[in-house]
Amino acid sequence: xxxxxxxxxxxxxxxxxxxxxxxxxxxxxxxxxxxxxxxxxxxxxxxxxxxxxxxxxxxxxxxxxxxxxxxxxxxxxxxxxxxxxxxxxxxxxxxxxxxxxxxxxxxxxxxxxxxxxxxxxxxxxxxxxxxxxxxxxxxxxxxxxxxxxxxxxxxxxxxxxxxxxxxxxxxxxxxxxxxxx
Amino acid sequence: xxxxxxxxxxxxxxxxxxxxxxxxxxxxxxxxxxxxxxxxxxxxxxxxxxxxxxxxxxxxxxxxxxxxxxxxxxxxxxxxxxxxxxxxxxxxxxxxxxxxxxxxxxxxxxxxxxxxxxxxxxxxxxxxxxxxxxxxxxxxxxxxxxxxxxxxxxxxxxxxxxxxxxxxxxxxxxxxxxxxxxxxxxxxxxxxxxxxxxxxxxxxxxxxxxxxxxxxxxxxxxxxxxxxxxxxxxxxxxxxxxxxxxxxxxxxxxxxxxxxxxxxxxxxxxxxxxxxxxxxxxxxxxxxxxxxxxxxxxxxxxxxxxxxxxxxxxxxxxxxxxxxxxxxxxxxxxxxxxxxxxxxxxxxxxxxxxxxxxxxxxxxxxxxxxxxxxxxxxxxxxxxxxxxxxxxxxxxxxxxxxxxxxxxxxxxxxxxxxxxxxxxxxxxxxxxxxxxxxxxxxxxxxxxxxxxxxxxxxxxxxxxxxxxxxxxxxx
Numbered sequence: 001x002x003x004x005x006x007x008x009x010x011x012x013x014x015x016x017x018x019x020x021x022x023x024x025x026x027x028x029x030x031x032x033x034x035x036x037x038x039x040x041x042x043x044x045x046x047x048x049x050x051x052x053x054x055x056x057x058x059x060x061x062x063x064x065x066x067x068x069x070x071x072x073x074x075x076x077x078x079x080x081x082x083x084x085x086x087x088x089x090x091x092x093x094x095x096x097x098x099x100x101x102x103x104x105x106x107x108x109x110x111x112x113x114x115x116x117x118x119x120x121x122x123x124x125x126x127x128x129x130x131x132x133x134x135x136x137x138x139x140x141x142x143x144x145x146x147x148x149x150x151x152x153x154x155x156x157x158x159x160x161x162x163x164x165x166x167x168x169x170x171x172x173x174x175x176x177x178x179x180x181x
Numbered sequence: 182x183x184x185x186x187x188x189x190x191x192x193x194x195x196x197x198x199x200x201x202x203x204x205x206x207x208x209x210x211x212x213x214x215x216x217x218x219x220x221x222x223x224x225x226x227x228x229x230x231x232x233x234x235x236x237x238x239x240x241x242x243x244x245x246x247x248x249x250x251x252x253x254x255x256x257x258x259x260x261x262x263x264x265x266x267x268x269x270x271x272x273x274x275x276x277x278x279x280x281x282x283x284x285x286x287x288x289x290x291x292x293x294x295x296x297x298x299x300x301x302x303x304x305x306x307x308x309x310x311x312x313x314x315x316x317x318x319x320x321x322x323x324x325x326x327x328x329x330x331x332x333x334x335x336x337x338x339x340x341x342x343x344x345x346x347x348x349x350x351x352x353x354x355x356x357x358x359x360x361x362x363x364x365x366x367x368x369x370x371x372x373x374x375x376x377x378x379x380x381x382x383x384x385x386x387x388x389x390x391x392x393x394x395x396x397x398x399x400x401x402x403x404x405x406x407x408x409x410x411x412x413x414x415x416x417x418x419x420x421x422x423x424x425x426x427x428x429x430x431x432x433x434x435x436x437x438x439x440x441x442x443x444x445x446x447x448x449x450x451x452x453x454x455x456x457x458x459x460x461x462x463x464x465x466x467x468x469x470x471x472x473x474x475x476x477x478x479x480x481x482x483x484x485x486x487x488x489x490x491x492x493x494x495x496x497x498x499x500x501x502x503x504x505x506x507x508x509x510x511x512x513x514x515x516x517x518x519x520x521x522x523x524x525x526x527x528x529x530x531x532x533x534x535x536x537x538x539x540x541x542x543x544x545x546x547x548x549x550x551x552x553x554x555x556x557x558x559x560x561x562x563x564x565x566x567x568x569x570x571x572x573x574x575x576x577x578x579x580x581x582x583x584x585x586x587x588x589x590x591x592x593x594x595x596x597x598x599x600x601x602x603x604x605x606x607x608x609x610x611x612x613x614x615x616x617x618x619x620x621x622x623x624x625x626x627x628x629x630x631x632x633x634x635x636x637x638x639x640x641x642x643x644x645x646x647x648x649x650x651x652x653x654x655x656x
Binding site for chain 1: 314607625656
């Protein structure tokens with residue numbers, strides 16, 4: 001399966017004008033395909049709106065919510081035109097049982113203002129995932145009822161899955177020669 | 182109850198101390214630490230200092246409760262409302278775990294009790310957190326399976342399968358047919374062993390100690406087969422990107438047939454021992470009830486979702502491997518209680534046996550891993566004769582194979598529900614980001630809903646029926 005190519009039978013209504021230069025969108029958000037999987041790229045402002053619309057459309061199961069820190073990512077990001085890459089990305093997987101379809105949302109979150117609205121009102125099950133993302137990446141979820149650490153101890157400093165988080169090392173007995181640095 | 186009040190005071194003080202001074206100024210209801218990261222305590226605060234929003238969440242208010250229930254809660258759902266119930270001092274907060282025999286690992290629950298009744302529950306996680314997602318970013322794709330297999334240690338092959346499927350989607354390789362069927366054989370056997378473990382621990386939690394011995398005994402027989410095939414009882418690293426690590430050994434068919442012959446009569450024994458027993462039924466029926474709507478809202482999958490009568494099984498509804506060629510039933514319950522979840526798992530063992538019979542019939546011949554020299558290490562014998570094979574071997578084991586950039590999500594139906602793997606690749610030989618969507622992590626979030634209003638003694642039955650594996654909850 002070649003990369004970023006829509007499967008031949010992806011006849012979603014919004015993709016009808018495939019040949020036209022208009023990029024495909026879904027509820028106003030740009031759509032791309034990653035290994036045959038539909039990826040929607042809402043902005044932070046339209047994020048909640050798109051997910052609410054998708055919820056009404058049948059995507060009622062919030063399967064997964066995670067984040068990626070693209071700080072040290074060297075390869076091209078493959079985002080649709082019009083989406084500016086940011087350091088963080090919140091990735092939400094939604095599932096519709098009735099349509100047997102999945103959709104993934106990727107939201108760009110800038111490092112200096114790492115806040116996104118919470119989904120916990122719409123998808124209560126994602127509340128724990130949001131806590132995990134907060135714990136691991138330090139992304140805050142606006143309106144979250146209980147935004148505390150979930151995996152790390154509550155007095156932990158820093159967010160371990162950030163790429164600039166020092167993973168620490170075991171102290172060794174010997175030292176480098178003093179002129180080494 | 183004077184004795185209880187005393188305990189209440191003692192317990193509340195202990196818990197409040199770890200919270201800092203909750204509610205001291207009347208604003209910081211959660212007693213947040215003023216630390217650098219600004220997060221608050223993870224423990225459940227006493228009800229009188231718990232914010233309304235949080236209480237709403239803990240009580241399931243964000244789910245679609247019935248109007249009567251919502252009205253009953255409504256009185257205490259505003260932020261300004263005085264300490265919740267007037268008989269607040271009759272409740273006590275207790276910790277269950279992290280060291281408790283029936284919490285299935287280091288799960289800690291904070292329970293608010295009124296007498297014997299559980300009012301609120303909060304699972305507190307992280308005691309087994311070892312940063313496995315981070316470790317996954319450090320290991321190559323070939324080594325990655327050794328890491329993910331340790332997450333859900335009762336069904337390790339499913340972790341490997343989800344990981345391998347995600348990597349294969351990124352690579353764009355097609356797995357040979359025999360590898361697909363070996364994967365199905367092994368994961369179905371793993372489903373049997375995992376459910377047998379559930380039956381054992383479920384029995385033990387409810388006092389049917391002989392069931393524990395029987396369940397472990399049968400599981401061990403399955404693990405013995407795994408040991409013969411993969412070399413290890415657990416943490417196999419057998420399913421790898423591109424296929425499986427080794428072909429099935431000589432005599433595997435006889436071993437499988439022996440197991441398939443041995444297990445069904447034992448399942449019938451369990452039926453006699455437990456299913457029909459009045460004590461067993463009284464302990465489980467009507468306990469820990471959850472509705473399909475609540476399950477969907479919470480994103481729950483697997484036997485818990487199916488126990489509500491909602492037929493959703495990724496093997497049937499989003500077929501992966503070659504499940505569309507096989508015939509099996511998706512077992513559903515009707516009441517969403519602990520008994521249904523027990524009965525479903527017992528029935529799923531029988532379904533898996535049915536599946537393994539079909540897999541035995543249809544097992545094709547051919548390669549057990551993809552013959553792509555960039556992905557698959559060459560066989561040992563080739564290294565002696567071919568320079569190229571030596572180079573490939575060296576490259577794969579030192580540097581690892583490179584995976585084209587992109588991101589992908591792959592999901593399989595593990596014994597606990599949807600086990601997903603999300604990988605972001607930057608084109609190097611390590612995943613840039615590895616995330617496992619662990620079914621136990623999600624399923625644990627049902628505990629506050631299932632336990633609410635139940636008895637403390639039933640809490641054990643409820644935890645057991647969720648069948649959480651803390652290794653994958655905390656990762």
